[in-house]
Structure formats: structure tokens, C-alpha cells
Amino acid sequence: MWSTFVMTLKTNLRDRSALFWLIVFPLVLSTLFAGMFGNLADSYEIKPIAMAVVEDANWKDASVASSFVDALSGKTRTSDESETPGAHADPGIHLIDATAVDSLTQARAALADGTADGYLTVDSEGGLRLTLASTVAGSAKDAMSSGSSKAVAIAALGNAIGLYNRTDAVTRDLIADNPQAAVSRSFWTSLGDTAGMTREIQLTNFKPDAMARYFYALLGMACLMAMGYSITAVTTAQANLSALGLRRTVAPLGRGRQLMAGFLASWLCAATSLLIALSYIRYVCGIALGGREPAAVIAVITASFMACAFGTMIGAIPGLTHSVKMGLTSAIPCALSLFSGLYGAFAMSLSELITRDAPVLALINPAQQVTNLFYDILYFDSYRPFLTTCGILLAMSAVFLIAGVIMLKEQRYEHL
Structure with a gap:
């Protein structure tokens, strides 16, 4: 045998x-x-979008908007609210690469020469406004069905700004109706909880390759x-x-x-x-x-x-x-x-x-x-x-x- x-x-x-x-x-x-x-997995990875930030008078009056944009770009702040250039505590996924400009004219020039895909401004009421280059907006719309990384990043950025604006508007209305809420720690904590409506969980033994x-x-x-x-x-x-x-x-x-x-x-x-x-x-x-x-x-x-x-x-x-x-x-x-x-x-x-x-x-x-x-x-x-x-x-x-x-x-x- x-x-x-x-x-x-x-x-x-x-x-x-x-x-x-x-x-x-x-x-x-x-x-x-x-x-x-x-390279398919890389195409689904969210990559930051180059954005110009118009730091005009409205921007300087909206310190919360500045902190929000810093969070989107992965930057940290010191205790005295001064920006720490290039500092990243735990960048993870950041949605934008922010570049400061002094005026709306400079932001539009950045869009024209291709150095930025869009720009952020603050209106007179403190709300953030997102403007995208026409070419970027058109390509993102065409790629949305295929789930490209830029289309996903733009959609996520739009949702984040929308959540910020809604939260800001509700906060202003509540404080106007009830000024005592401004000194309540639980009030500000509850506002922060709105950002945690969704969270990523892992259902499988580990994250396998698609x-x-x-x-x-x-x-x-x-x-x-x-x-x-x-x-x-x-x-x-x-x-x-x-x-x-x-x-x-x-x-x-x-x-x-x-x-x-x-x-x-x-x-x-x-x-x-x-x-x-x-x-x-x-x-x-x-x-x-x-x-x-x-x-x-x-x-x-x-x-x-x-x-x-x-x-x-x-x-x-x-x-x-x-x-x-x-x-x-x-x-x-x-x-x-x-x-x-x-x-x-x-x-x-x-x-x-x-x-x-x-x-x-x-x-x-x-x-x-x-x-x-x-x-x-x-x-x-x-x-x-x-x-x-x-x-x-x-x-x-x-x-x-x-x-x-x-x-x-x-x-x-x-x-x-």
C-alpha cells in the first residue's frame, strides 16, 4: 500500500x-x-477637499465657526483659542484642507486657478456658507452614483455644515427665549450630543477587504x-x-x-x-x-x-x-x-x-x-x-x- x-x-x-x-x-x-x-478600496477612502476660508469681519465675529472649521480640517487649538499650525492630535478622517484668504475676491481667484475646490464664508447671522467650483460640483454629481471618494466627501461636508447651521440657529433661538440657558452646563452638553446621532460600529470579526x-x-x-x-x-x-x-x-x-x-x-x-x-x-x-x-x-x-x-x-x-x-x-x-x-x-x-x-x-x-x-x-x-x-x-x-x-x-x- x-x-x-x-x-x-x-x-x-x-x-x-x-x-x-x-x-x-x-x-x-x-x-x-x-x-x-x-485600487478600488482606495477609491472609497474619503480624501480632504481643498477649501479657501474667507476670514473677513463676519468670520472674526464667529469664533464657533472657526472652531468648527478647525475640527473639519483636523487642527487642534490651544486653551487660549489660538490656532496651532500643522498640529494634529488625532487627525483620523478630516474633510477639508483649509487655506485662509482675506477676502471673497481672493477665494474666487483660488477657484479660478484651481488651487481650491470651493470656499467657506460666514454670513451676517453667523451661518456657514459653502460654495463649490462648477467643475467640482458637476463631477461630484456625476460620480455620486459610483460612490467616488470626492463625491462622498462633498456630501459629508454638506451634511456637517447643514448640521452646524441648524444647531447654531436653534441655539440662538433658545438663548433669546431663555437667557438663563446660556449658563447651564447641561444645555451646552445636550447640544454636543446632536453630533453623535450616528456612529460607526463593527459587526464582523474584523473589517475584511471588499x-x-x-x-x-x-x-x-x-x-x-x-x-x-x-x-x-x-x-x-x-x-x-x-x-x-x-x-x-x-x-x-x-x-x-x-x-x-x-x-x-x-x-x-x-x-x-x-x-x-x-x-x-x-x-x-x-x-x-x-x-x-x-x-x-x-x-x-x-x-x-x-x-x-x-x-x-x-x-x-x-x-x-x-x-x-x-x-x-x-x-x-x-x-x-x-x-x-x-x-x-x-x-x-x-x-x-x-x-x-x-x-x-x-x-x-x-x-x-x-x-x-x-x-x-x-x-x-x-x-x-x-x-x-x-x-x-x-x-x-x-x-x-x-x-x-x-x-x-x-x-x-x-x-x-
Whole structure:
């Protein structure tokens, strides 16, 4: 049995076609994905807008507006309200890069020469007014549907200024009606609470890359292609499919032990190939796993076991030649990967539709379940969904192996 295991292992390592589809193909496609999607995350990052701030007489009378603009630009202030140029306590996301000008004429000149995308002024009532260059406003409107960073930043800036103006107007009216409110600490604290109406929370184990789904759909496809190893191991043990199968049929080693050795060798090659692809995706393409790399290794081992079991069943189908069975190793993964989201946004939408409206179809799709293994790692705090998906794949493996054993057991030869 050991010699059969070693022989099958060597045969698999010499199979250039299998090595291409299981190692070269995932690496090349992952590189293409990284090149295509690598800058998409940066396009959604909010970048500050160059703004000219008109510091005229109205501006000097509105100290609160000055503090608000400093907060938008990420600047800090000292206790005596003097500006600290270039100082940033914790800049995080700031919406504007403010440049002070003395007059409205200078602000309009900055818009004309392109050094500023807009300008801020304070009206006679202390309200902030935002003016954008026509080219910037037009491009932001066109890009709003695609969610460009500048369009998002302009929308956020407009909302922030609108909130400031409403809060300022309400504050002035309340103090005018009730002057005692101006000396109440709770009154000013309640005004500050209006800025906290929304807050960012994290629902997943960590913040995954938005394009990670395509990489894990690729792993699902590559995993199913690994069934070619076990198909070869089964067909080379059948006397009616190859001369090697004829010799192995009359060998003293029983068919069961031959198939077991071939299955284990195929599983080892498939798992190793997929681990290489996973390592490339994780460390070269930079698709993080949130510190759950050991779980990802278990996912690959489980998925490759299922793929080899699937290949064993296909290899045991009577009446098909070896070339036809090997052709299925490409046709089946390509077809099933359509429903797991590999082929772009349309395929992702189709995968989500099937999962939501026809969960049984998603449940019996091996490519979808392999992809779900990595979704479970990324999007859930608990390991329970991951273990559930592992159980589904192991159940699939049991069904495939039982079907393969039944078909192999019923095969008889009139003569050798």
C-alpha cells in the first residue's frame, strides 16, 4: 500500500495539467484580481477637499465657526483659542484642507486657478456658507452614483455644515427665549450630543477587504479542480480503462487498499496545492483573514477532502472514458463557480439571490460551500457557522465516497 501511495504521489507531481490548474491558474488569476481590484478600496477612502476660508469681519465675529472649521480640517487649538499650525492630535478622517484668504475676491481667484475646490464664508447671522467650483460640483454629481471618494466627501461636508447651521440657529433661538440657558452646563452638553446621532460600529470579526469574496470564490473553483487527482487514481485502478489498471487488477494488493492509497496521495497533493494558493492570496495579494489563518488551513484540508471524494465518485462512473472524466474536472467547477460568484458582480448578485431565495440549491453546491468556509471565517465572531459548513462538506464527502464505492463494487469484467 505504501508503494502504491508513493507511486500515485509521484504520478500526481508529474501531471503538468493538474499542477497548472491547481497552482499556476489560481496564482495567475489572483494576481489579475489584485491588479484589477487593488485600487478600488482606495477609491472609497474619503480624501480632504481643498477649501479657501474667507476670514473677513463676519468670520472674526464667529469664533464657533472657526472652531468648527478647525475640527473639519483636523487642527487642534490651544486653551487660549489660538490656532496651532500643522498640529494634529488625532487627525483620523478630516474633510477639508483649509487655506485662509482675506477676502471673497481672493477665494474666487483660488477657484479660478484651481488651487481650491470651493470656499467657506460666514454670513451676517453667523451661518456657514459653502460654495463649490462648477467643475467640482458637476463631477461630484456625476460620480455620486459610483460612490467616488470626492463625491462622498462633498456630501459629508454638506451634511456637517447643514448640521452646524441648524444647531447654531436653534441655539440662538433658545438663548433669546431663555437667557438663563446660556449658563447651564447641561444645555451646552445636550447640544454636543446632536453630533453623535450616528456612529460607526463593527459587526464582523474584523473589517475584511471588499474584494475578498472574489478570491475565495476562486479558491472554491480551484478546490473542485483538485478532483482530477482522485479521478486519475480511480481510473488507473480499473482494468478496462488503462493498461496500468489491467496490471494492478491482477496484483496481490487488493482493490480497496489500492484505492485508499490513491485517495490519500490525491488528498495530500490537493491540500498542498490549495495551501500554496491560499498563502499567495493571504501574503502576496494581502487579503487578510483577521488572524484566523489556522482556521483557513483547516478549511483547505476539509475542502480538498471533499474534492477528492467528489473525484472518486466521478472516477467510478461506469461507461465513461478517462478523457471524458477528466473533462468534467473543468466543466463542473466552471459551471458551479457561476453560482458561487466568481465571474464578477452579476455572478455575485446571482449567488446572493440563490442563497436568499433558494438556500437548498446553495447548500448542495460544493463550490458555494467551499466559499462559505472563508465567509464564515471573515464575517462571524463565533466558529459555529464555520464548523457547520465543515460538517456540510464532510457530509457531502461521505455521500460521494459511498456512491463511488457502490459503483466500484458492482463493476465486473468478463475477461482481462
